[in-house]
Amino acid sequence: MKDSFRKSMAWLHTWCGLFCGWVLCAIFLTGTLSVFREPITRWMQAQPLLPVAANSNPVVRASAYLAATAPQAPAWQVDLPRRPGDAMQLAWKADDGSRHHVIMDPATGALLDQPWGRATQGGRHFMAFHYMLQGGLPGYWLVGFLSMGMLVALVSGVVVHKRIFKDFFTFRPGKGQRSWLDAHNAMAVLSLPFLFMIVYTGLSVFYISYMPWPMETMYGGKDAYEQYQAELALKPPPLAPPARSGIAAALPDLAALQLRADTLMGRPALEMTVDLPGDTHQRVRFDARSTEGDDSRDLLNHARSITFDGATGAILQLEGAQHDAGYAGKFSHEAMEQLHLAHFGGWSVKWLYFVGGLMGTAMMATGTILFCVKRRKKSEMEFGAATATVYRVIEACNVAALAGTALACIVYFYANRLLPAALEGRAKLEIQAFMYTWLASLLHALVRTFLTNPRQAWLDQLWSTALLCLALPLLNWVTTGQHLGLYLANGDGQSAAVELTAMAFGLAFACMARHVGKATQAAPVKQANRPVPAR
Structure with missing residues (x-):
């Protein structure tokens, strides 16, 4: 009975991991990149750095x-x-x-001059693709379904691997199928706590999208979400908009109010709004949104704002600067959100999330590749006479899900630099370049797999990705005049890190392509090696 249960779990792990793994690889890779969406957006906007003057407010x-x-x-x-x-x-x-x-x-x-910099979705595109595949509500549901599939694959994987911790310390390179399994096990065990946390919190963040009916029944179909959030947060009612008095008044000392706001909010203001300027009923509001590089150790690191009476300087409302026990319900949701988005702990936590995301992507990638490596050696004839064709399609999907997604990501950066800065709708065109490249990678992999062999598809896409990554700094220099040396000289470490990371990825993909090329020369794939259905 134990063997029967483990075999059932092995079957579930194999097929659930395979069919969910293709899109999950893309979801995880773009989610990993979105950890640094703020630096990516800054690099893609390509706004020239201005001289900084001392004592200038x-x-x-x-x-x-x-x-x-x-x-x-x-x-x-x-x-x-x-x-x-x-x-x-x-x-x-x-x-x-x-x-x-x-x-x-x-x-x-x-x-x-306007436009100042380039209109772009920047790193926000990776985030949007990560949680809805740029597909609106159907995208939400598909990502939620695939996330549940990943939880199933994780649990069944733990059940299947009886020696999971022993396997973690075992790696046998150059052993073909055994090496892929060792790599898959090592990546899975090392990133297992992170993967459970990131998938569970991702599902919990969008629980309203996945289960909207109880909320709509409780609050009605119109503005149900807004009513629910207001009740959950127990926020004070928003300030009524001021009415113009018609009596002129001098502007308050906005610099002094900004200094007070920075102190009371505990972080610098990023936005200022003045309602009815020059009127006795004028108000001044400062907002300090949660920033990507915030080094706060507080997990509940949410946005803050403060509103002043413009005539007297009195504080009318202060939001987000202190916690209240009455907000416990809201904080439970925010804690899940902050854990998933890595909005705490500064750059150290973001790099840990980045590495964890790459390991999760590698775990899924090695798992899907392992399936094909095993089937090349021994076909189980799951699909009868169509087994050979199905396996070829699976090989092509593997190429598009792994190498194709990476290729689409770097093409997205190239579209940002090659499209004219003043072009209308250029942000949408950048996203379309990403999506069309991803689709083209699948078509290319299918053609290569059926006409030659899947290894050639891997080589084409891996080398293309590697060369584009390595040449990105050169393209940036030619199109904008900005380059790595300029970023470092001006103290723009975020933009410099984008180019350095792109080159690191380029070297990694070049090593992968070289390894695949050596394997192809050592053991070329022949048509006879493919599973042939019995007649």
């Missing part, structure tokens, strides 16, 4: 320009520089309803 320059340009606007909004050398964006709405915005040098107050 951006808020003062922004308010002076807005007071002269739009004194009667109902509201001003200023996106403050996130780092030294960044520009800031000023926006306002005119009386006729039209919206205006300009880009300003915070050091000099000079207006900058």
Whole structure:
């Protein structure tokens, strides 16, 4: 009975892992890249670094320009520089309803050309693909289904491997199928706690999308989610919008208010909004969103905001700066969200997540490759006369899921640099370049697999990915004039890290391609080696 149960678990692990593993490889790789979505977005925007002036307050320059340009606007909004050398964006709405915005040098107050940098989804594309495959609500459901499949594969894998910890310390290189199994076991055991955590928290974050009916029954179909979140958080009611009094008043000292806001929120403000500027009912709001590189040790590292009365400087509302026992229900959800998104612990935690994500991707990759290696040696004829064809399709899907996804990712970076900066809808075109490349990798793998052999498909896509990764810094230099040396000289470590990581990936894929090439020369794949159905 034990053997029968283990055989059932082995069958479940094999086929669930295979069919879920193809898309999960893409989900995990893009999720791993999205850990550094902020640096990726910064690199892809390619905004020139501006000189930094000492004793220059951006808020003062922004308010002076807005007071002269739009004194009667109902509201001003200023996106403050996130780092030294960044520009800031000023926006306002005119009386006729039209919206205006300009880009300003915070050091000099000079207006900058638009578009400033490149319009792009940047690293947010990897995040969106990770949790919904850029497919809207059906994408949510598919990712949720595949995540449940991964949990099944993880649990069944633990059951199947009786010597799981012994296998972790065993690796026999150059042994073909045995080596792939050793690599699969080692990656699985080492990353097992991380994988369970990341899959479970990912499912829990989107529980409303997967089970919306109880909430809709409780709160009604309209604005059900907003009502649920408001009740869960026990937030104070939002401030009513101020009404214009018609009595003129001087602007408050915005620089002093910003200093107070930074102190009270415990982090620098990134956005300032002034409602009814120049009126006695004016309000000033500062927002400090949770940043990617925040080194807070607090797991509940959420956004914060503070609103001041513009006339008196009194605090009207302070959100997110302190915890309250009444928010326990909301915190349980936020803890899951922060664990999944790695919004705590600074760059050290993000690198740990990055390495863990790569190991999870490698675990799934070695598992899908192991299936094909075993079937090349011994076919189980699961699909009767169509077994040979099915195995060829599986080999092609393996290539597209692993090498093809990596190729699509680097093509996404190339599309960012090759598309004109002023092109309309360029952010959407970048995503389309990613999706079409991924589809093309599958078609290429199918053609290579059926006309020649799958090893050639691996070689083509691995070498292409390696060369594109290694040449990315050169492309950046040619198209934007920015390069690794300039990033390092200006202290832009995030953009420099993007190019260094791309080159590291290039070297890794080159090593993979070289290994596949050597294996092809040592033992070329012949048509006779493929499973041939019995007649």
